Amino acid sequence: MSAGGDGAGKPLFVEQAAERWLARWSDRGAFLVALAAVLAAGVLDHLAGEVLGYDFEATAVYILPIAFAAWAAGTGASVICALLATGVEGYISWLGGPQVSSWVGVVSVVSELLLFLGAAYTFSRLRWHLDFERHISRTDPLTGIGNPRAFEEVATRELNRLQRRPAPVSVAFFDLDDFKSVNDARGHAAGNRLLRAVGDTLRTAVRGSDFAARVGGDEFALLLPDTDAETCRAVVERLRVRLREAVIAEGFGTTFSIGAVTFADPPAGSDQLLAAADRAMYVVKHGAKDGVRYEEAPASAPAAAGPSDLRSSG
Numbered sequence: 001m002s003a004g005g006d007g008a009g010k011p012l013f014v015e016q017a018a019e020r021w022l023a024r025w026s027d028r029g030a031f032l033v034a035l036a037a038v039l040a041a042g043v044l045d046h047l048a049g050e051v052l053g054y055d056f057e058a059t060a061v062y063i064l065p066i067a068f069a070a071w072a073a074g075t076g077a078s079v080i081c082a083l084l085a086t087g088v089e090g091y092i093s094w095l096g097g098p099q100v101s102s103w104v105g106v107v108s109v110v111s112e113l114l115l116f117l118g119a120a121y122t123f124s125r126l127r128w129h130l131d132f133e134r135h136i137s138r139t140d141p142l143t144g145i146g147n148p149r150a151f152e153e154v155a156t157r158e159l160n161r162l163q164r165r166p167a168p169v170s171v172a173f174f175d176l177d178d179f180k181s182v183n184d185a186r187g188h189a190a191g192n193r194l195l196r197a198v199g200d201t202l203r204t205a206v207r208g209s210d211f212a213a214r215v216g217g218d219e220f221a222l223l224l225p226d227t228d229a230e231t232c233r234a235v236v237e238r239l240r241v242r243l244r245e246a247v248i249a250e251g252f253g254t255t256f257s258i259g260a261v262t263f264a265d266p267p268a269g270s271d272q273l274l275a276a277a278d279r280a281m282y283v284v285k286h287g288a289k290d291g292v293r294y295e296e297a298p299a300s301a302p303a304a305a306g307p308s309d310l311r312s313s314g
Contacts, residue, residue: 027072034065070127079117086113170232173220173260175281228262257290258281260277261277263276
């Protein structure tokens, strides 16, 4: 079966660039940068007034760090930046003349506060909706784990990291044996319950650094970063036990055909990772089923290589 999946389209270039740039900032770092930017905007506002001889409208300049704080550090950080911007702008206006003490000045300060808080709320909600959209577009709705698109993105990001710091990486491909017979004999509701049990087990039983995804109807993939062949075998064998216990607890006797491949060096792309594990799984699937085939592949192994091009370890 193909390891690909529906909706595995690549993210837009702008989306990728923004994600990489924002990933460089911690919440605290982004918050401090935003605060510094608000203060810098105030200084520039004051200097412009001194040089030009009139009050320079800098409201839009304050909104930029507020938006950055909302996007990169969260709602609380953006609200603090909004309050600081209001205070700085009010202070600059007070330095420019006594009109700030009048009711006009008070209204002006309140208006700017509402504007800044509105910007903080708007950008915070925009970021929340974007994160929610990204989550649902990368999550399998039935099992709650990753979908093919998520697996491709995570695997690609991991391989890029390994290009800078080489380390072994493993991937395991799980296929439910005779899943069609479950749907035929007990109905699709039972089949969905079985798939959810598998997804729940993969989500809760894997290590924090690993990533599990449903990549087909009854096919699941597990990415194991920084994992050599020996560790891969230990992880997969432990998962086999947990999966067996989970499906029995749901009243099923389903077994699994599993292919697991360890790359000593990162391969060229995520498709090579999944294709190698898929081929290893098919060796089990076309044999006695209910087993695991472990293989080791160098990064130079061609993507279309057959099982004979990989070193099998049983």
